[in-house]
Amino acid sequence: MNLDRLMGSPKSVRVIDVVKESDKTRTLKFRYPSDDTRFHSGQFMMIWVPGVDEIPMSVSYWNPPDAGVTVAPIGEATNALISLDVGQLIGVRGPFGTPFNTESKKALVVGGGIGMAPLRPLTYELLRLDVQVTLLIAARTKGELVYLNEFDSSTKTNLQLQTSTDDGSMGYKGLATEASKEILNGETPDTLYTCGPELMMFGLYELAKEHRIAFQASLERFMKCGCGICGTCALDPTGALVCVEGPVFRSDQLSKITEFGKYHRDSMGLKKQY
Ligand SMILES: Cc1cc2nc3c(=O)[nH]c(=O)nc-3n(C[C@H](O)[C@H](O)[C@H](O)COP(=O)(O)OP(=O)(O)OC[C@H]3O[C@@H](n4cnc5c(N)ncnc54)[C@H](O)[C@@H]3O)c2cc1C
Numbered sequence: 001m002n003l004d005r006l007m008g009s010p011k012s013v014r015v016i017d018v019v020k021e022s023d024k025t026r027t028l029k030f031r032y033p034s035d036d037t038r039f040h041s042g043q044f045m046m047i048w049v050p051g052v053d054e055i056p057m058s059v060s061y062w063n064p065p066d067a068g069v070t071v072a073p074i075g076e077a078t079n080a081l082i083s084l085d086v087g088q089l090i091g092v093r094g095p096f097g098t099p100f101n102t103e104s105k106k107a108l109v110v111g112g113g114i115g116m117a118p119l120r121p122l123t124y125e126l127l128r129l130d131v132q133v134t135l136l137i138a139a140r141t142k143g144e145l146v147y148l149n150e151f152d153s154s155t156k157t158n159l160q161l162q163t164s165t166d167d168g169s170m171g172y173k174g175l176a177t178e179a180s181k182e183i184l185n186g187e188t189p190d191t192l193y194t195c196g197p198e199l200m201m202f203g204l205y206e207l208a209k210e211h212r213i214a215f216q217a218s219l220e221r222f223m224k225c226g227c228g229i230c231g232t233c234a235l236d237p238t239g240a241l242v243c244v245e246g247p248v249f250r251s252d253q254l255s256k257i258t259e260f261g262k263y264h265r266d267s268m269g270l271k272k273q274y
């Protein structure tokens, strides 16, 4: 494989639209010339924020030739990215990583906060494939629920939309894991797809085991290269690289990853407990 392709064919692109998704998150759309690039739900891009840093971002919008990422401001790079206006330049390379497997007939999709980003194209793909989808959009409070306006159960017969908030300001009052437990008491999906805070995903992994349903989760780890060169995103003890083997992992893979739900590593490689 040539180096340019391995590195995800880096390109400079201009922001063409900025969409408010919730009180704090924004989707930045850009034109992505990608004749030879095929995106699959769950993959991510490395986004270069000029003068600041390069960070991994799930592709939340894919409508060739346009693509987009949804950003939650948590530190220097994400704050700088979300402050960009239409017309400003960013660097993009990718898409990278192993996507979700969409072989399902009845799916429960659970997104916690900004974890909804990779689940948005997944949900559209499942709906297009005529999969019966229950989508649970979860957040701490109503103002942090993302993509609420575009997923409407009344317009799509194979979609059932549910929401949950920790403070009860909208939908089920409580954690996404508790809301999922309620859903699974009345429904029997064959697959549970999730992305969000790792403790939430770990709880859902246990729940999926209990209900004997397939489970796929998109993990986040600190990344430098995004394409399998640096080893920064290796998981204990298997050494699986989140940027190559992941970010989407199945339950049989997660059962071997002892750090799942326990800890992750910071930019210095030091363990940070959840
Ligand atoms: C595959 C993948 C997809 C992602 N998709 C999205 C997305 O769609 N939207 C989005 O807003 N964010 C996404 N992220 C997270 C995003 O990359 C980080 O929030 C970003 O790198 C933080 O950079 P910063 O300079 O703003 O914050 P920093 O100043 O670097 O960090 C702020 C805090 O966040 C922690 N942190 C930073 N990066 C990570 C990480 N990867 N995992 C866990 N904790 C971290 C730091 O330890 C620190 O406590 C994704 C991450 C991965 C690995």
Ligand code: FES
Pocket (backbone or CB within 6 Å): 222, 223, 224, 225, 226, 227, 228, 229, 230, 231, 232, 233, 234, 241, 242, 243, 244
């Ligand atoms: S980020 Fe470099 S190997 Fe995964």
